[in-house]
Amino acid sequence: MNYISSLATVATDLQPAVSVRGLSRRFGNGSPVLDKLNLDIAQGEFVALLGRSGSGKSTLLRALSGLDPVREGQISCPQESAVVFQESRLLPWKKVWQNVMLGKAGATRSDARQVLEEVGLGHRTDAWPLTLSGGEAQRAALARALIREPKFLMLDEPFAALDALTRLHMQNLVSALWQRHKSAVLLVTHDVDEALLLADRAVVLEKGHIRAEVSISLPRPRRHYDPAFVHLRSALLKHLGVDE
Numbered sequence: 642m643n644y645i646s647s648l649a650t651v652a653t654d655l656q657p658a659v660s661v662r663g664l665s666r667r668f669g670n671g672s673p674v675l676d677k678l679n680l681d682i683a684q685g686e687f688v689a690l691l692g693r694s695g696s697g698k699s700t701l702l703r704a705l706s707g708l709d710p711v712r713e714g715q716i717s718c719p720q721e722s723a724v725v726f727q728e729s730r731l732l733p734w735k736k737v738w739q740n741v742m743l744g745k746a747g748a749t750r751s752d753a754r755q756v757l758e759e760v761g762l763g764h765r766t767d768a769w770p771l772t773l774s775g776g777e778a779q780r781a782a783l784a785r786a787l788i789r790e791p792k793f794l795m796l797d798e799p800f801a802a803l804d805a806l807t808r809l810h811m812q813n814l815v816s817a818l819w820q821r822h823k824s825a826v827l828l829v830t831h832d833v834d835e836a837l838l839l840a841d842r843a844v845v846l847e848k849g850h851i852r853a854e855v856s857i858s859l860p861r862p863r864r865h866y867d868p869a870f871v872h873l874r875s876a877l878l879k880h881l882g883v884d885e
């Protein structure tokens with residue numbers, strides 16, 4: 642398996658990797674949580690999805706990942722998609738490498754080892770999940786997603802439960818992996834700085850609508866103290882209804 646070379650050409654394709662058209666979702670008789678939503682994600686594009694609690698971020702992700710069937714509207718998504726959640730969701734009775742193998746039918750132990758090396762967990766392949774730290778468990782969850790060689794990677798607040806330092810390490814890891822593989826990424830986050838550090842575009846959801854889209858064309862690696870970064874942070878916070 643060579644994940645690196647298999648995805649290297651994807652970014653040149655002009656077709657969007659992901660297309661959402663007129664997507665609506667309502668629970669019971671309540672008002673729609675997603676309301677005729679349209680969103681495209683280009684091949685190789687990194688999009689951050691922000692919005693207040695209850696704005697519909699996870700509902701959109703559930704629809705994109707197929708966990709919630711589409712009732713109204715259309716979604717076009719690559720078959721090779723994978724999701725990483727806030728919790729690692731590793732099976733405690735299987736070793737780390739076995740959990741990673743579960744990410745893809747037909748994957749071998751050597752595939753699992755290779756992808757674990759790539760996320761910096763090569764030394765823990767034989768460990769039991771309950772002996773991993775929070776950061777290690779998320780690395781394993783990332784490896785289980787990457788073994789699928791996803792053309793579209795969904796990250797649902799994957800670092801929210803981690804301490805600040807581990808979070809920074811994980812952000813750097815995801816940035817490096819994305820720059821190497823260039824799959825399309827949708828990252829759900831509450832953290833404006835995380836969006837600005839990682840994404841090409843931030844999409845702000847409000848009551849199931851896209852309230853704002855902000856293009857983040859800063860060169861990488863990005864620095865919190867860069868004046869352009871600070872300016873974009875203010876703009877994004879304003880879209881989120883926060884006045885500094």
Ligand SMILES: Nc1ncnc2c1ncn2[C@@H]1O[C@H](COP(=O)(O)OP(=O)(O)OP(=O)(O)O)[C@@H](O)[C@H]1O
Nearest residue numbers: 668669674692693694695696697698699700701831
């Ligand atoms: N299965 C469900 N049944 C009923 N209501 C639901 C269900 N799933 C989500 N909702 C409602 O839909 C709305 C949007 O939820 P969603 O989880 O998508 O928000 P979110 O933006 O991801 O929030 P958070 O940032 O807090 O995770 C909320 O009001 C939530 O209560």
